[in-house]
Amino acid sequence: MRKQIYLLILFHFYLYFAFSEQISFVKESKVPRNSSSATYKKWNDITKDNVGKGKKLFENGAKMGPTKFSNFSFSEFKELYLNDLQPSVKLLNHTRVIPVHQLRKLKILQKLDWRTYLNYSIISPVKDQKKCGGCWAFSTVETVESMVAKTTGSSPPSLSVQQVIDCSSNNEGCQGGDTCTALKWMVNTKTPLVSDIHYPLTDESNFCKIEPNKTKGVQVKNYKCYRHVSEDKVLQLLQTGPLVAAVDATTWYNYQGGIIQYHCDAFINHAVQIVGYDLTGEVPFYIVRNSWGNDFGHEGYIYIKIGANVCGIASEISTVSV
Template structure:
């Protein structure tokens, strides 16, 4: 028969065990809530879906799980193409969302054309040009302005053209590149659709034909959305584009020769850049252009020759905002639409 002392001891053990159990359950639920919070969606960001937090968490969790699997699959598929692919800052987007936000902003004047002419590296190296050219370092100063970020504005056509105007001003004057207004071009360039898309050749044509000077970003700052034009050409002082040339479906030896005069505007296929982390893109990139960039140089000295390409997705993309594309096979449609820019000194 148990004594009162024994019973008190049993209850003491039970209380202690319950305490441990409570602590264990508390930690389990705390960890569960922490994980759930990782998949919570801020209010208003999924207003087209069911507003239930539980359903939102379920959607985001499953999207994240599927997207991780998708990225890993692509990384394995592309592991031999020279470029490093995997999770990037775009990994929280489905591919459909990425395409809508970043690949629908170019309305090219060229028809899709899979120009697959291959130029052997040996032939390219016989061109009367340097083996390497990088306009970030070629002179005693850089003629390339800091990498910009178009965010959710579909204005790549404006970014790439303005960036190249900045570079050509720096080359002509010997000074650092100015910070010109991309927003002015987004709002004012006729025959384009602002953040809904445009064409690089039409943008340059507007700069030349309208004789509209480009003002500084400080005077006409970036808002990342389309608006009405706030500048009257006759009342504006700024940088004026003297001339431009737009080349369609050129050979890549021509692209390399054009680069001797300065950086180039280029229309490209950026579909596979969703996963780009670094290295040289060599395959799995077609010629159906949907994005615009600036080519700032090249390197023919290595086993795989490549262009140095500046993007407008921020400095946290690729190599500090830049990427490399193989030369010789029109990878990513790099030779589909190329433009040169001439400015008044």
């Protein structure tokens, strides 16, 4: 009985804060305020529905509620943000649960964050793919930037994501692509990645403006793609640097913070960069960098529980060497 009362109090607090945030979200939004407007009615219905879904997911350990995506219907959000990853092979939904005590016995650091681990950060600023379905290009380029910084002992360069969107063969630009295919293109063609200043982001697909043999930039020497790996392997790979990862981001549009622990499957539809992890708390988690801007989640990052392939985080992992 005492536990039920405690949970009821917690739920009431959650409703209060969710309602407060919804009011704030409405004030900041640029949608019409006229309650008789059809546009406003549609937006209000969608927002209420999304907030309701967020409440249902509150028990997954993460805080869900109004976000910058709340004025999209789920079908609109899916079309804009979840259709851009096209794996070159079918990735199976697999879950191998690894107990926390077993993870902590691994001969690795108990906590690692490549943003702060060295005396400088090897992680570049969070990017925003906007309406371009180029997560596959963002996550691979971000990891190349990180490995350049780690190898040279300097700050990460700002490399051209647009170059990869436009030039990577066997990918579809802003209509989607595959991280392993992009890395294979970088290595096999020996195409140097130029700076973002030289080839700036336009957030739309275009023809390739680079001549590989006449361009200077960063060359990727090697890469490895691992599919359906165990998470102890993922943690071991993180000891050498950040990783490219394919994930299921279906439930992320309501994410405000905390650690996602449940209700996140392995139907791969997005690509991200894993920059670290933490095994010291009650719930171990990965530190995952997204490409939806720094106003998403924890200043552009999301935390995902380690040990049960939550969000399909171990479905496809890639390492990069420069």
